[in-house]
Amino acid sequence: MGFLCTVCGEQHDPLPMSYSVKAPLAVAGIPPEEFEQRVVYTVDQCVVDGKDFYLRGRIPIPVEGFEDPFIWGVWAEVSPKSFLLTTERWSTEGREQTPPFPGWLNTNIFPFGDTFNLEVRVHTQVVGRRPHFEVVDQEHPLAIEQSHGITLQRVQQIAEMILHDDD
Numbered sequence: 001m002g003f004l005c006t007v008c009g010e011q012h013d014p015l016p017m018s019y020s021v022k023a024p025l026a027v028a029g030i031p032p033e034e035f036e037q038r039v040v041y042t043v044d045q046c047v048v049d050g051k052d053f054y055l056r057g058r059i060p061i062p063v064e065g066f067e068d069p070f071i072w073g074v075w076a077e078v079s080p081k082s083f084l085l086t087t088e089r090w091s092t093e094g095r096e097q098t099p100p101f102p103g104w105l106n107t108n109i110f111p112f113g114d115t116f117n118l119e120v121r122v123h124t125q126v127v128g129r130r131p132h133f134e135v136v137d138q139e140h141p142l143a144i145e146q147s148h149g150i151t152l153q154r155v156q157q158i159a160e161m162i163l164h165d166d167d
């Protein structure tokens, strides 16, 4: 089922319930010819220059009337210690007991402008699931949506903003 766009009046593809980026922002500034030498990369983890550590995670946003949350799939920089701990416990049963640790977003979440370095708490999930990021600053609009949830209309508004970014 598509949705009728309030910006252009056209019918668009089904309403996306998640958006994700494949790499942290830090990687975007690295020239392609240096990439292989400087970046170690999987779909979930990234290390730049052997000293900057990034994890891929999810910011789940409850949607009123829906069981599954809306998801921002993003990256956060974490300390070397947190990164190593996460790597050590990657396949360890019970790893979700790991106390939350700090991270800093390394993704700009378009409808919220500049979210680079926004502080999050990283909550490790069961084996096979990406960590959840919880925005620390409770005044931030993204934190407000994370704690209060959003409506399906808001999901559509986000889709329209993203689709018509170039207008």
Ligand SMILES: [Zn+2]
Pocket: 005, 006, 007, 008, 009, 010, 012, 160, 163, 164
């Ligand atoms: Zn449209």
